[in-house]
Amino acid sequence: MRVIAGLVAIVALVGLIAIATGFLEIGQTRQASLPDVKVEGGSLPAFDAKVAKIEVGTENRTVEVPKVDVRKPNP
Helix, strand or coil: CHHHHHHHHHHHHHHHHHHHCCCEEEEEEECCECCCCCCCCCECCEEEEEECCCCCCCCCCCCCCCCCCCCCCCC
16 A cells, blocks of 8 residues: 555656646646536546657767776786
8 A cells, every 4th residue: 555655656746847847738628517417427627738849869979988907916
């Protein structure tokens, strides 16, 4: 039970951070309405989420690496 509560807390924290930093923007696109008295249902609100665009790529580079000399100590 503690593990599930911990996971829910982590997911909520990540969501709040994403919204606070502007990575995730949630806008309501439809208002909710209560069901009719006839109990025929209703409608849930609809949301449109816009997330930040991330581009990932690769690049070839030559990097100079220092030469390391390893010697065994004499007995």
